[in-house]
Amino acid sequence: MRICVVGAGYVGLATAVMFGKLRHEVSVTDIDGGRVRTVNSGKAPFYEPSLENELAKLVKAGSLVATTDTVTSARDAKFVFMCVQTPSMPSGRIDTRPVKKASRDVAKALRQSSGYKVIVMKSTVVPGTTDSVVRPLLEKGSSKVAGADFGLCMNPEFLQEGSALKDSMEPSRIVVGSSDKRAGDLLMKLYAPIKSEKIKTDLRTAEMIKYASNVFLATKISYANEIADMCVRFGIDSETVLAAAGKDPRIGPLFLKPGLGFGGSCLPKDVRALKDRARADGYGSELLSALLAINGRQPLEAIWLLEREIGPLQGKRIAVLGLAFKGGVDDIRETRAVPLVTELLAKGARVVAFDPMAMPSFIKVMPTIEYASSAQECLSGADGCIVQADWKQFGTLGRKEFSRMRFPVIVDGRRCLDPAKVERAGAKYLGIGYGRT
Numbered sequence: 554m555r556i557c558v559v560g561a562g563y564v565g566l567a568t569a570v571m572f573g574k575l576r577h578e579v580s581v582t583d584i585d586g587g588r589v590r591t592v593n594s595g596k597a598p599f600y601e602p603s604l605e606n607e608l609a610k611l612v613k614a615g616s617l618v619a620t621t622d623t624v625t626s627a628r629d630a631k632f633v634f635m636c637v638q639t640p641s642m643p644s645g646r647i648d649t650r651p652v653k654k655a656s657r658d659v660a661k662a663l664r665q666s667s668g669y670k671v672i673v674m675k676s677t678v679v680p681g682t683t684d685s686v687v688r689p690l691l692e693k694g695s696s697k698v699a700g701a702d703f704g705l706c707m708n709p710e711f712l713q714e715g716s717a718l719k720d721s722m723e724p725s726r727i728v729v730g731s732s733d734k735r736a737g738d739l740l741m742k743l744y745a746p747i748k749s750e751k752i753k754t755d756l757r758t759a760e761m762i763k764y765a766s767n768v769f770l771a772t773k774i775s776y777a778n779e780i781a782d783m784c785v786r787f788g789i790d791s792e793t794v795l796a797a798a799g800k801d802p803r804i805g806p807l808f809l810k811p812g813l814g815f816g817g818s819c820l821p822k823d824v825r826a827l828k829d830r831a832r833a834d835g836y837g838s839e840l841l842s843a844l845l846a847i848n849g850r851q852p853l854e855a856i857w858l859l860e861r862e863i864g865p866l867q868g869k870r871i872a873v874l875g876l877a878f879k880g881g882v883d884d885i886r887e888t889r890a891v892p893l894v895t896e897l898l899a900k901g902a903r904v905v906a907f908d909p910m911a912m913p914s915f916i917k918v919m920p921t922i923e924y925a926s927s928a929q930e931c932l933s934g935a936d937g938c939i940v941q942a943d944w945k946q947f948g949t950l951g952r953k954e955f956s957r958m959r960f961p962v963i964v965d966g967r968r969c970l971d972p973a974k975v976e977r978a979g980a981k982y983l984g985i986g987y988g989r990t
Contacts, residue, residue, distance in 0.1 A: 554578065554743075557630035559623055559655045561588050563818070564675060564710050565636030566597060567717035570604055573611040574722070575746055580626040581619045584654075592619035600883035600910045604718040623655070627662035632743060634673045634708070635659065635687075638818075645825030649686055652676055656687050660694025663703055671704040671736050677823060679830040680760045683707045688732070704736020707756045709763035714817060715881040726750045730759025767823040768841065773808040774815045775847040781811030781986025782854055791986030792968065811986040813941060813966040814851035816878030816887040821848065852893040855939045855966045856900070858983045862962050863937050867901035870959070872935040874928055875942025876908035876915040880969070883910035885918065889966075890941045894919055907931035909944055933957040943969035955980040 554577050558569040561583040569581045583589050591598045595609035611617035620626055627633045637651040652674075659672055672691060674683045688699050699705045707730035712720040727744050729751065731737030737753050744751065754762075777795055784791035791811055799806030815821060828841040860866060878888040885891075890906075897904050905923040908915065912924055925931035928950060932938055935958045940947055948970055955961040961980035963970065968984050975982040 554632070555580070555630045557582065557623075557626045557633045558636055559583075559627070559633065559659065560636035560638070560651075560676070561585070561592055561598065561619060562636065562638060563599065563601070563714055563717050564712060565634070566592070566608065567604060567712055567721045568634055568636055568675060568710070569617060570607050570611060570718055571721040573617045574607060576616075579611070579617045580630065581617065582621065582623040582626045583619065584621060586621055589619040589621055592617075600881075601715070601717055603716075607718060623658040624661045624665070627659045628666045630670065632671050632673060632740070633659055633662070634675050636675045636710075639676050639678055639822075639826075641822045641825055645829040647677075647679060647682075647822070647826045649678070649682065652678065652682070652686060653690060656690035657694055660691045663691065663695035663697055669703060669735075671706060671739050673706045673708045673740060674756075675708050675710055677709065677763050677819070677826075678760055679764070679826055680757045683730075683756045683760060684732075700733035700736070704739060705732040705756070706730060706736050706740050707759035708740065709759055711763075711766060714884055715879070722747065724749045726752060728752045728754065728759050728762050730754045730756040732756060764823055764827045767820055768827060768844070770808050771815055771820045771824050771844050771848070772840070774810075774812075774820075775844050777809045777811045778814065778847060778851050778854075778985070782851075784986050785854075785858070785988040787988055789988045791988070795986075810968060812851075812943075812968065813855055813889040813893065813985065814848040816889050817884060818886045821845075821887040849892070852889045852966075853896060854985060855893065855941075855964045856896055858985075859937050859939060859962065859964050860900075862981065862983060863960055865900070866897065869902050869936040870934055871897055871902045871904055872925075872931045872938040872958075873897070873904060873906040874908075874931060874938060874940045874947055875911075875944055875967075876906055877911035877942050880942045880944035880947075880967075883914065885911050885914045888915075888942075890915065891918065893939065893941055893966075894922060898922070905931050905935065908942065909946065911942075929954045929957065934959055936960045937962040937964065939964045939966050940970065941966050943967040950978075952978040 556572050556577050556579050558565045558581045561581050569579045573579045588598045595612040597605040635655045637655045639647040781791035795809045799809045876890045907925040963980050965984035972982040
């Protein structure tokens with residue numbers, strides 16, 4: 554079956570590769586010609602090794618191609634998945650311009666094609682968007698009617714960067730919201746080979762499920778950070794506390810790891826968007842406001858820990874390891890490294906940074922700080938270090954690297970290092986939520 558995926562980002566490419574592996578003929582469209590050429594060369598335009606390996610196989614076999622021509626690709630497809638970005642505006646509201654552009658292009662394809670096809674919104678949009686923005690543009694541009702001439706569905710994604718393909722092939726659940734029974738049934742049939750729980754609902758409910766899920770994840774992270782910050786001041790290791798709390802089946806252990814806050818393309822944006830959507834309907838969410846406030850201040854906790862150990866940072870050389878929003882990816886969207894480095898500079902520190910994959914992007918955002926070519930070079934001569942992203946390679950650092958520091962003090966901002974190992978290697982270990990001295 555022919556499937557068109559609009560948008561070659563994480564969600565779009567993971568969706569395309571998934572359907573390619575299920576033996577469908579897939580066309581991926583994107584407005585960025587460079588990105589299209591990258592995909593057609595068998596490479597992903599972002600760091601995701603497992604996805605790229607499968608992409609290369611599909612491109613070589615001719616079962617997945619990329620193009621800038623959305624209209625032709627969508628015209629010839631039975632299913633069209635819209636996977637474009639919905640970035641935050643300054644108010645927190647989502648920017649629907651990419652969605653509108655994709656909808657207009659798909660509408661042209663609908664006008665040119667005969668037969669019933671299903672249009673699937675996979676982009677994260679606030680409740681009511683598929684009905685109030687996407688549907689009118691599709692109907693107006695095609696002169697066709699949703700539910701009669703074509704189907705319209707909302708199918709939110711629940712992917713994590715770094716495991717996007719695995720999360721697509723083995724999802725915890727598949728949610729299908731539809732404007733009519735026929736469209737929902739057809740999309741459910743398309744997903745039949747994927748063995749997971751499937752939930753059928755309406756468009757708005759499907760949109761809200763995505764936000765409810767992400768806000769809860771953000772809540773667990775912020776809760777873990779609040780508990781961790783208190784534990785430091787009480788002289789307690791939060792790792793033991795949170796592990797025990799997570800044994801309660803009503804709580805669960807996932808996302809109870811303290812750190813410098815949540816980042817990436819989803820959680821911060823989705824919390825802000827839901828808060829804005831609620832405010833538009835006259836509801837002020839104190840919880841969502843608190844989540845954003847806690848997340849905004851959490852990078853400062855690492856600086857507080859460092860200052861408590863080495864004193865004022867004026868003129869001191871501080872190493873920052875990890876610039877992506879988490880280890881294993883090259884994505885710097887909403888990374889906590891930006892507020893962390895900004896505050897270090899405001900305190901007069903000289904910052905030197907290293908990341909295995911994210912430096913080319915980060916340099917564009919913060920071009921004035923110093924960058925190192927390795928973790929060892931980054932630590933050399935440093936008066937202290939903050940680990941901002943949990944790259945596995947940072948866990949292998951030892952006496953050889955720490956001995957090059959002027960003052961071997963390590964603030965583990967992601968609790969990804971072994972405190973005892975760090976101490977045995979001759980460095981002072983400080984960590985978010987690590988209240989033991």
